[in-house]
């Protein structure tokens with residue numbers, strides 16, 4: 001046999017291995033490509049990405065065409081390698097065996113593993129590129145692929161298996177979305193990431209969780225002397241104040257300080273003016289999710305709502321700002337003494353107001369006070385004791401030593417919290433404990 005025919009055969013074998021590698025890589029690229037990235041690029045007008053999405057929409061055809069050609073070149077390579085072996089060494093058994101082992105090695109290294117590793121690493125970049133030749137191959141081999149898939153779907157049917165459905169890939173649960181956001185790495189800045197994650201949580205947080213508790217509400221009591229009311233209005237920190245009548249149980253309306261201004265200027269100001277100025281209070285049930293509340297505020301053109309329990313009893317108030325803070329963190333415009341700077345003192349204790357919100361306390365002090373019951377520290381202590389405590393009493397809730405410092409009007413006003421002992425560490429001396 002002439003020399004050039006051997007070199008032609010060897011060159012063809014190398015070419016077949018290269019093609020085989022290309023198909024292996026393509027298979028991994030298409031399977032590993034991120035559909036969401038492709039979708040966003042396709043939406044931005046990228047033709048390759050759109051082709052890739054089209055191909056991924058028909059997984060059976062896609063795999064069919066890739067595997068058809070991959071197997072075609074692999075088998076051709078095997079046949080050619082036998083021809084070359086016989087050419088070089090005659091029909092010796094050992095030579096045919098050695099040729100098979102050698103070819104297997106080459107296919108694994110150059111046509112399977114290496115191309116697949118490369119494909120997996122650059123899947124997102126390569127998918128739109130390989131989609132051009134793939135779409136072409138799919139067109140020219142349409143009938144062959146269809147014919148092969150006829151048998152595939154027949155077999156799947158016999159085995160009672162369902163072919164892959166595109167829909168299953170397309171929809172994401174909130175949990176999957178959350179982990180995608182958390183793992184987005186450098187693609188999404190950390191601040192945006194935390195906003196997105198918080199957004200998923202809005203459904204699970206109720207207005208009661210984030211409201212300003214009743215004990216901390218700044219309000220106007222119309223039964224107070226007018227001087228006192230005037231003084232109160234002049235020093236009010238807040239813009240919208242609930243107005244109470246007599247028994248301080250019934251809110252007659254919300255006073256917006258800006259609306260008061262006109263009256264103050266024409267000095268026609270007194271109880272009656274306030275009564276005329278208040279707007280109708282807007283009530284919401286305590287178990288409304290803050291996501292729903294956000295929509296309510298929007299629909300009702302409101303910024304503040306009074307939170308009530310199932311008996312209509314006032315529990316607290318919530319404003320738009322309270323909800324937005326859950327998304328993007330605290331604003332610096334909140335009341336200076338609202339406990340924003342709560343932190344452990346040097347002696348490992350801290351004085352806090354009984355009206356403090358448990359969620360916030362847990363967050364600021366790293367505590368684990370239970371959140372499934374009452375929302376405020378006062379509520380928690382009263383529930384724990386089933387009684388109105390005396391000042392000086394000490395209890396322990398969720399490993400946190402708590403000392404009631406001052407009670408007033410059947411409420412726990414001031415409380416001293418002690419830092420819980422770290423697990424395993426020696427318990428620090430706490431009041432009421434030997």
Ligand SMILES: Nc1ncnc2c1ncn2[C@@H]1O[C@H](COP(=O)(O)OP(=O)(O)OP(=O)(O)O)[C@@H](O)[C@H]1O
Pocket residue numbers: 211212216217218219237238239240241242303317318319320321322333334335
């Ligand atoms: N009358 C009030 N008494 C107690 N807390 C209030 C009162 N009004 C608002 N808050 C609380 O103050 C925080 C800031 O809310 P927001 O900014 O809506 O009120 P504001 O500062 O009084 O009004 P604005 O910012 O429109 O002037 C929120 O945590 C809210 O619950």
Ligand SMILES: [Mg+2]
Pocket residue numbers: 321333334
């Ligand atoms: Mg404000």
